[in-house]
Each structure stands twice: as structure tokens, then as C-alpha cells.
Amino acid sequence: MKSLVLERKGELSLRDFAIEPAEASLGARDVRIKLHTVGICGSDVHYYTHGRIGPFVVEEPMILGHEASGLVIEIGADVTSLAVGDRVCMEPGIPDPNSKATRLGMYNVDPAVRFWATPPVHGILRPSCVHPEAFTYKLPDNVSFAEAAMVEPLAVGVHAATKARIRPGDVAVVMGAGPIGLVTALSAIAGGCARVYVSDLAEKKLQIAESLSSAITGVDASKESIADRVKAETDGWGCDIVFEATGSPKAAARIFEPLAPGGCVVMIGGQPDPISYDAGAAMIREARVENIFRYAHVFPRCVKMLSSGTIDVKPLITRTFGFEDSVKAFEIAASAPPSDVKMQIELP
Numbered sequence: 604m605k606s607l608v609l610e611r612k613g614e615l616s617l618r619d620f621a622i623e624p625a626e627a628s629l630g631a632r633d634v635r636i637k638l639h640t641v642g643i644c645g646s647d648v649h650y651y652t653h654g655r656i657g658p659f660v661v662e663e664p665m666i667l668g669h670e671a672s673g674l675v676i677e678i679g680a681d682v683t684s685l686a687v688g689d690r691v692c693m694e695p696g697i698p699d700p701n702s703k704a705t706r707l708g709m710y711n712v713d714p715a716v717r718f719w720a721t722p723p724v725h726g727i728l729r730p731s732c733v734h735p736e737a738f739t740y741k742l743p744d745n746v747s748f749a750e751a752a753m754v755e756p757l758a759v760g761v762h763a764a765t766k767a768r769i770r771p772g773d774v775a776v777v778m779g780a781g782p783i784g785l786v787t788a789l790s791a792i793a794g795g796c797a798r799v800y801v802s803d804l805a806e807k808k809l810q811i812a813e814s815l816s817s818a819i820t821g822v823d824a825s826k827e828s829i830a831d832r833v834k835a836e837t838d839g840w841g842c843d844i845v846f847e848a849t850g851s852p853k854a855a856a857r858i859f860e861p862l863a864p865g866g867c868v869v870m871i872g873g874q875p876d877p878i879s880y881d882a883g884a885a886m887i888r889e890a891r892v893e894n895i896f897r898y899a900h901v902f903p904r905c906v907k908m909l910s911s912g913t914i915d916v917k918p919l920i921t922r923t924f925g926f927e928d929s930v931k932a933f934e935i936a937a938s939a940p941p942s943d944v945k946m947q948i949e950l951p
């Protein structure tokens with residue numbers, strides 16, 4: 604069976620691709636997984652259209668994909684928590700277990716982390732992969748492969764909500780109604796927010812956001828100021844938390860405006876270049892600012908919330924392609940259709 608290979612910027616092919624023997628060999632605490640469903644991420648599309656993300660440059664053909672679920676088909680000699688036939692989802696970043704960051708519990712910021720589809724590490728739009736048991740999570744029967752492939756983006760939202768230290772009844776703003784903005788809004792509600800304002804420039808995206816929960820209010824940032832709207836509806840006080848999920852320096856420049864005194868801003872959107880924000884506005888609020896890099900320790904929580912119905916990601920999966928159509932799927936994803944949130948590819 605073939606793999607989806609990014610040959611170079613702008614050129615994808617579906618072809619046989621030999622994985623290095625070292626990467627394909629099963630260690631004692633590894634499992635071999637037949638891939639089932641893979642979500643297309645903004646980062647996959649960015650590598651396709653730009654050939655790089657910041658310092659990570661595609662220099663050699665690379666298999667794309669990092670949002671995945673699959674079936675365990677082989678287990679290493681010392682694996683105890685998984686068995687052949689288990690349905691699983693996988694955390695795509697593997698840190699060095701002995702690094703200082705990992706030992707301190709911050710494995711996501713381990714400089715040595717190897718993350719799928721981040722050059723030079725291959726992704727998983729391929730027949731099978733070998734993965735550590737410790738980063739592979741068994742799925743309850745009522746969580747589908749499609750939902751499980753949403754755990755990776757959902758983990759970003761849940762990590763952001765965790766960093767925000769939400770209290771029940773908080774009011775939050777999420778800047779940006781892309782896939783990460785929407786999973787952040789769902790995570791904020793699951794974490795206890797009473798109301799989440801989601802702002803974006805695209806009306807269709809705001810409609811999707813509002814359809815997810817009666818606790819979500821869409822705000823069209825091209826027509827009204829998010830700060831004015833939030834203040835008008837909070838007796839002039841502002842919101843407890845702002846989640847920045849656009850990655851736009853313009854949004855970041857005014858990030859404190861809707862925030863209440865003592866509130867928290869969580870920076871989620873990637874900022875490839877240095878940006879400026881209004882430190883004076885942060886100061887007079889004694890604002891707390893948090894930054895996140897991917898996630899840590901949240902995959903099991905995401906799986907539990909999908910299983911219990913605390914979070915429903917099904918409405919976010921707007922298109923599913925067969926593997927044979929994956930090049931076309933990426934072309935469509937690169938055109939960013941306004942009514943799509945998450946596109947997924949199913950492997951045979």
C-alpha cells in the first residue's frame with residue numbers, strides 16, 4: 604500500500620515509500636498500528652503550500668499527517684496495557700524519556716521531541732507505524748475512529764483551557780473560529796465557562812461556532828469590536844479569559860481589550876515572527892499571560908470526554924475522503940473552503 608508523500612513544496616504524490624528499518628522495527632515497549640483515519644491539519648497544508656513552518660524546512664520527501672487513529676496489529680514483548688485488535692489514537696510527539704523537560708513533566712517542550720510530519724520526521728498517511736505504548740491510547744467502544752482522529756487538535760484546546768485555570772461560570776473570548784478556535788471553545792465550556800464569545804471575520808465560521816453550543820456567541824470582528832460587545836454584556840467588566848487562536852499579530856496587538864481585571868490571556872496561535880502587544884493594558888489589569896506549545900498529559904482526558912459526551916467533535920468533521928483521493932483532499936484543504944472545519948482521510 605502507498606503513502607502520501609510531500610515530495611517538495613507544492614508537490615504531493617501517492618506512492619510506495621520505504622520507511623527506514625530503524626523506524627519500522629518494533630521495540631519491547633512499542634506497538635505496531637494499522638492506520639485508520641487521519642485528519643488534515645493546517646500544519647500539513649502549510650508544509651504543502653509553503654514547504655516550511657518557521658525553522659522546520661522540508662528538504663527531503665516527507666510523509667504527511669499527524670492526527671490519527673488506528674488498530675493495534677502487533678505488540679512489543681513488554682507491552683502490558685494494549686493488545687492486538689485494540690482501537691487506539693496516538694499522541695504524535697515523542698520526547699526523549701530521559702530529558703530534563705520530560706523528567707519535569709513538560710515533555711511537550713523537550714527540545715529533542717520527535718513530532719510526526721515535522722521535518723525530518725515522517726507523518727502517518729501510510730499503511731502502518733510503530734509507536735510507543737506510552738503515547739498510544741485505547742478507545743472505548745463508543746468513540747469512533749473519526750472522533751479519535753480529532754483528539755489531537757482537541758488536545759490543544761483542552762491544554763489551553765487547563766492553562767487558563769477556568770472557574771465555573773467564567774466568561775471567555777476565543778479569537779478565531781478555525782478548527783483550533785472551535786475545539787478551544789468546546790474545551791472552555793467543558794471546563795466550566797458559562798459563555799464563550801467566538802470572534803472571526805468569516806460569517807460561515809461563526810454560524811458553525813454557534814451551532815455547536817447554546818453557550819457560544821459568534822461575533823463578526825469585521826462588523827463590531829469584540830471588546831465593546833463583551834463589555835456591553837458584562838456590565839463593563841470584561842471577560843475572565845481570552846484565548847488567542849488566530850496567530851494574527853493584529854489580533855494579538857489588541858488582545859487585552861476585552862479582558863477583565865485579573866483575567867488571563869492564553870496565546871495559542873502560532874507566531875512565526877516577533878509580535879508586539881500592549882504591555883500597559885496588561886499591567887493595569889494585572890493580566891496573567893500563558894503560552895502553550897501543543898499539549899501534554901491531556902489525551903486520556905480528551906478520550907474520556909468524547910466517550911462521556913462532555914465534548915462532541917462530530918459536527919467539526921465536515922468532509923471525509925478515501926485514501927486514493929488524498930492528493931485532491933489536500934488541494935481542497937489548501938483552498939480553505941469557508942464551510943469546512945476538519946477534513947479527514949480514511950485509509951483502506
Ligand SMILES: [Zn+2]
Pocket residue numbers: 644645646669670755756
Ligand atoms: Zn494538528
